[in-house]
Amino acid sequence: MGSCLSARIKAVNPSYSTSTLATSSGANSKISSKDGNGLSCSSSGVSSSSVPPTPRSEGVFLQLTNLKSFTFSELRSATRNFRPDSVLGEGGFGSVFKGWIDEQTLTATKPGIGMVIAVKRLNQDGFQGHREWLAEVNYLGQLHHPNLVKLIGYCLEDEHRLLVYEFMPRGSLENHLFRRGSYFQPLSWNLRMKVALGAARGLAFLHGSEIKVIYRDFKTSNVLLDSNYSAKLSDFGLAKDGPTGDKSHVSTRVMGTYGYAAPEYLATGHLTAKSDVYSFGVVLLEILSGRRAVDKNRPPGEHNLVEWARPYLTKKRKVFKILDNRLGGQYSLEAAQKAASLAFQCLATDGRSRPRMDAVVAVLQQLQETTRDAESMSKKHAEQNMHAQSYGTAPKRPKMMSRLEESGSAKVAYPRPSASPLYE
Ligand SMILES: Nc1ncnc2c1ncn2[C@@H]1O[C@H](COP(=O)(O)OP(=O)(O)O)[C@@H](O)[C@H]1O
Numbered sequence: 001m002g003s004c005l006s007a008r009i010k011a012v013n014p015s016y017s018t019s020t021l022a023t024s025s026g027a028n029s030k031i032s033s034k035d036g037n038g039l040s041c042s043s044s045g046v047s048s049s050s051v052p053p054t055p056r057s058e059g060v061f062l063q064l065t066n067l068k069s070f071t072f073s074e075l076r077s078a079t080r081n082f083r084p085d086s087v088l089g090e091g092g093f094g095s096v097f098k099g100w101i102d103e104q105t106l107t108a109t110k111p112g113i114g115m116v117i118a119v120k121r122l123n124q125d126g127f128q129g130h131r132e133w134l135a136e137v138n139y140l141g142q143l144h145h146p147n148l149v150k151l152i153g154y155c156l157e158d159e160h161r162l163l164v165y166e167f168m169p170r171g172s173l174e175n176h177l178f179r180r181g182s183y184f185q186p187l188s189w190n191l192r193m194k195v196a197l198g199a200a201r202g203l204a205f206l207h208g209s210e211i212k213v214i215y216r217d218f219k220t221s222n223v224l225l226d227s228n229y230s231a232k233l234s235d236f237g238l239a240k241d242g243p244t245g246d247k248s249h250v251s252t253r254v255m256g257t258y259g260y261a262a263p264e265y266l267a268t269g270h271l272t273a274k275s276d277v278y279s280f281g282v283v284l285l286e287i288l289s290g291r292r293a294v295d296k297n298r299p300p301g302e303h304n305l306v307e308w309a310r311p312y313l314t315k316k317r318k319v320f321k322i323l324d325n326r327l328g329g330q331y332s333l334e335a336a337q338k339a340a341s342l343a344f345q346c347l348a349t350d351g352r353s354r355p356r357m358d359a360v361v362a363v364l365q366q367l368q369e370t371t372r373d374a375e376s377m378s379k380k381h382a383e384q385n386m387h388a389q390s391y392g393t394a395p396k397r398p399k400m401m402s403r404l405e406e407s408g409s410a411k412v413a414y415p416r417p418s419a420s421p422l423y424e
Pocket residue numbers: 088089090091092093094095096118120149165166167168169171172221222224234235237
C-alpha cells in the first residue's frame with residue numbers, strides 16, 4: 001500500500017467547534033502544510049498555493065487502480081454544472097454534489113436516469129487538497145469492504161481534483177443525530193446500535209493485521225448511511241498506514257478534528273489504532289446522547305461531551321442522565337449500561353487500556369443479538385398469550401419479559417427517519 005502517500009495535514013483548530021465545521025464550508029480544520037513531511041513519491045518544490053501537476057509516479061499509480069478516470073466536463077454534466085441545489089454536503093475538502101451516470105458506460109446521463117453518484121469537488125486550495133485527494137484515491141481505490149463507501153472514479157485534469165463515490169441515500173450520521181426538522185426524525189435505539197456496529201466493523205477492518213490502516217478522522221460527518229442504515233466510512237483524506245515491525249506508533253503532525261482526537265495523540269503526535277478507538281468512543285457517546293462532541297451553545301460545564309458525560313458512564317443508576325431523551329423507553333437498562341460502559345472503555349485516557357476495534361465489534365454484536373432475542377421472546381410471549389386466551393391455559397411468563405416490559409425495550413416509539421428530499 002502506498003506508504004508514499006501517508007503524509008496529510010489537517011490541523012486541529014480548537015477555535016472551531018465541530019458544529020461550526022459542519023455548517024460552514026469556509027470554516028474548516030484543514031491547513032496547508034509547509035513542513036517537510038511531504039509526499040516522498042511526489043514532485044518537490046511545489047508552492048502550497050497552487051495545485052501541482054501530476055507527477056509521473058502518481059499517473060502510473062492511478063492507472064493501476066480499477067477506478068474510472070472521468071474528465072471534468074463529464075462530471076460537470078453529470079452534476080448539471082455543480083448546481084447549488086444538488087449539494088449533498090460540505091466538508092473541509094470541498095462540496096459534494098449529487099449526479100447521474102449510466103451504470104454500464106459510466107458516462108453522464110440526464111438527472112433521474114441511470115445510477116446516482118456523489119461527486120466531491122476539491123476547493124482549489126493548493127497542495128494540501130491534492131494530498132488528501134490522492135490519499136482517498138489510494139486507500140478507497142484499493143480497500144473494499146461492506147462498511148467502506150465505494151469509490152467509482154476520480155478526475156485529475158489541470159487544477160481539477162474530484163472524486164466520484166456511490167451515492168449514500170441517507171446521508172451522514174451527523175445529519176440524523178443533530179439536524180432538526182421533519183426530514184430528520186430521531187433515530188431509534190435499534191438503528192443507532194446498528195449504525196454503531198457497522199461503523200465499528202469498518203474501523204476493525206482497517207485495523208486488521210492485513211491492512212493496518214489508521215483512519216484518523218472518525219466523526220459523525222464521515223459515517224454515511226445507505227438506504228438500510230448500513231454505515232459506511234467515507235473521507236479517507238487523513239488515513240495513514242499504521243506502524244510496522246516492532247514500532248508502537250507512527251509519528252505525525254497532529255491532525256484530525258477537535259473534540260474527536262485522542263488526548264495522547266494531541267499531546268505527542270504519536271498515532272496508533274487506539275487513537276481511532278478513542279474517536280469511536282466519542283461518536284458512540286454522540287449516538288447515545290444525541291449531543292455533539294463540542295457544543296458551545298450548551299451551559300458551562302457541558303461544552304465538551306466527553307468531560308461532561310464521563311462521570312455518568314459507569315454509574316449504573318445515572319446512565320439515563322446522558323441518554324438522548326428523544327429515545328423514550330426504547331432500550332433496556334442493561335443494553336444502555338453495556339453501551340455506556342463500552343464508550344467509557346474506548347475513552348480511556350491511557351490508550352493501552354482501550355479495547356481493540358474487533359473487541360468493540362464483539363460487544364456491539366452481542367448487544368444486537370440480545371435485543372433481537374428479547375424481541376423474539378416478546379413476540380413469542382404475545383403468541384402464547386393469544387393461545388392461552390383461546391384454550392384457557394396460562395403460559396409461563398418468560399423471565400426476561402417483566403424487565404423488558406418495564407423498560408419498554410421491545411417497543412419502537414418513534415417512526416423511522418424519512419430521507420430528506422436531498423437524498424432521494
Ligand atoms: N457518497 C455520498 N453520498 C451522500 N452524501 C455524501 C457522500 N459523500 C459525502 N456526502 C456528504 O458530504 C459531506 C462531506 O463529505 P466528506 O467526504 O466528509 O468531505 P470532506 O473530505 O470535505 O470532509 C458528508 O458529511 C455527507 O453529508
